[in-house]
Amino acid sequence: xxxxxxxxxxxxxxxxxxxxxxxxxxxxxxxxxxxxxxxxxxxxxxxxxxxxxxxxxxxxxxxxxxxxxxxxxxxxxxxxxxxxxxxxxxxxxxxxxxxxxxxxxxxxxxxxxxxxxxxxxxxxxxxxxxxxxxxxxxxxxxxxxxxxxxxxxxxxxxxxxxxxxxxxxxxxxxxxxxxxxxxxxxxxxxxxxxxxxxxxxxxxxxxxxxxxxxxxxxxxxxxxxxxxxxxxxxxxxxxxxxxxxxxxxxxxxxxxxxxxxxxxxxxxxxxxxxxxxxxxxxxxxxxxxxxxxxxxxxxxxxxxxxxxxxxxxxxxxxxxxxxxxxxxxxx
Numbered sequence: 001x002x003x004x005x006x007x008x009x010x011x012x013x014x015x016x017x018x019x020x021x022x023x024x025x026x027x028x029x030x031x032x033x034x035x036x037x038x039x040x041x042x043x044x045x046x047x048x049x050x051x052x053x054x055x056x057x058x059x060x061x062x063x064x065x066x067x068x069x070x071x072x073x074x075x076x077x078x079x080x081x082x083x084x085x086x087x088x089x090x091x092x093x094x095x096x097x098x099x100x101x102x103x104x105x106x107x108x109x110x111x112x113x114x115x116x117x118x119x120x121x122x123x124x125x126x127x128x129x130x131x132x133x134x135x136x137x138x139x140x141x142x143x144x145x146x147x148x149x150x151x152x153x154x155x156x157x158x159x160x161x162x163x164x165x166x167x168x169x170x171x172x173x174x175x176x177x178x179x180x181x182x183x184x185x186x187x188x189x190x191x192x193x194x195x196x197x198x199x200x201x202x203x204x205x206x207x208x209x210x211x212x213x214x215x216x217x218x219x220x221x222x223x224x225x226x227x228x229x230x231x232x233x234x235x236x237x238x239x240x241x242x243x244x245x246x247x248x249x250x251x252x253x254x255x256x257x258x259x260x261x262x263x264x265x266x267x268x269x270x271x272x273x274x275x276x277x278x279x280x281x282x283x284x285x286x287x288x289x290x291x292x293x294x295x296x297x298x299x300x301x302x303x304x305x306x307x308x309x310x311x312x313x314x315x316x317x318x319x320x321x322x323x324x325x326x327x328x329x330x331x
Contacts, residue, residue, distance in 0.1 A: 003317035005307070008035070008049055012121055013236075013287035014314050016304040017069035017076070018294045024076055024102055025304055026052075026067045027314055034061040034080055038103035042294065043302060043316060047103065052078060054097050054110040063092070066123035066178065066287070072138045076102040077159055079124045079140055081178075082112075091117040091145040094124055098159055109160050116152075117145040122178040125190075127240075129155075129183030139183070141190060143175040149195055151175055177237035180288075182249060184242045191238045191251055201238055201253055236287045241301060243293035250301050252291040260284040260308060264291070264301070264319065280325040283315070284308045 006025075014027040023039040025046070037049040051060035063080040070077050076099045081092035094116045097107040118124065124142040137155045140162070144150045151170040156162045174195030182189045191203040238253040251265045262281040289305035301319045306312055 003315060003321065004043070004046065006037075006046070006049075006314045006316065008037070008314045009312045010306060010314060011312060012064060012123070013066045013285070013306050014290050014304045015067045015069045015078075015123075016290035016292045016302065016316075017071060018292045018302065019071035019076075021294055022102060023292075023294075023302070024069055025049075025314070025316065026069050026078055028063045028065065028067065028080075030312070032062045032064050032083055034063050034067060034078075036078070040103065042298075043318070046316075052080075052097070052107055054107050061095070061097075063123075065092070065118075065121040066290075068124045068126040068140075070126035070128055070138060072128050072136070072159055075100050075159065077126060077138060078107065079126050081118050081120055081123055083120070085120065086117065089117075089145070090120060092120040093117050094140070094142060096126075096140065096159070096162075111160060111162065113140075113154070113162060116142070116154075118142045118178065119145050119149065122237075125179050125181040125240075127181035127183045127188060129188040130186075136183075139181060139188060141179045141181050143178055143192075144169070148172075149174045149176075151179055151190070151192060175237065176235065180238050180240040180251075182240035182242040184244075184247075184249065189240055189242070189249060191240050193234050193237050201234055201251075203238075203240075203251060234288070239288045239291045241291040241293055243299060243301065244295065245293070246299050248293075248299075250291045250293070252289045252303065254285050254288050260286055261325065262289050262303075262305060264289075264303075277328040279327050280329065282323040282325055 010027045017024045023043050025037045034052040035049050037046050039046045062083045065081040067080040079096040094113045097110040099107045122143050127139045137157050138159045139155045141153045144152050151173045154162045154167045175192040179192040234253050235256050241250045249267050265278045285305040289303040304316045307315050
């Protein structure tokens with residue numbers, strides 16, 4: 001499939017989700033308006049994009065950060081960091097809305113999580129997982145706006161109500177950007193760029209119960225060898241996706257090196273404990289690429305990213321067609 005270089009431009013990375021071959025791309029344009037575009041033929045053709053409006057006559061929603069997308073209970077959900085900036089503190093309130101017929105109808109049932117803020121331009125993460133063995137729930141993760149920038153999580157059984165009792169804060173875990181999340185068959189994965197001088201990319205599994213195993217610093221570092229400086233750290237948060245067809249977990253990121261190459265790491269079995277492969281891509285981006293799998297029998301992941309050209313265009317491609325600097329290597 002030829003890559004798509006969209007006319008859409010942004011100053012923040014896009015989000016990408018897919019269900020049974022229906023792709024959704026979400027981004028904030030350079031006027032901070034939240035927008036979505038859809039493809040129903042596997043990413044070959046896309047509509048022209050539209051602003052996200054909750055109900056027909058409402059004003060477009062706005063954000064300065066990467067939004068989050070997830071398909072849950074036969075609906076598409078979008079979460080974003082608002083531009084309300086409560087108290088003039090440089091933060092935004094988290095909101096979430098759903099679309100029952102993606103690509104056809106508007107979003108509805110907007111829920112503003114008053115009191116839940118994240119530094120702008122940090123974006124939240126969405127994933128579908130199991131909490132407490134009670135069946136699938138929609139999970140929202142974000143970086144708190146407190147001084148420690150702690151990671152926080154809420155979950156909802158219907159995507160609309162988000163009870164206070166279903167909130168957890170991972171004290172002692174600070175993040176430089178918004179986290180990434182993916183639900184496997186058995187657990188919830190979370191990845192983030194750790195606050196600190198080394199800016200290490202960390203990934204934790206089995207966080208369903210509300211604790212990160214082993215305490216701060218014990219998560220799986222993106223590369224367990226001795227890579228050159230700038231390979232396993234980043235200025236921005238990573239992305240995560242899980243492919244239920246083959247059981248692979250994918251993690252995308254952009255290194256903090258000056259070349260801004262994108263990387264994709266994959267691990268079979270759903271747990272990032274020892275990487276199956278680590279590929280360095282020729283394509284570059286100032287931020288991590290969004291990664292998703294089509295969930296329709298295909299095993300090829302798809303990526304969307306913000307190009308490093310002067311226009312900041314959004315680009316979409318299937319991973320197999322993308323040129324690599326190396327496959328399963330280091331450097």
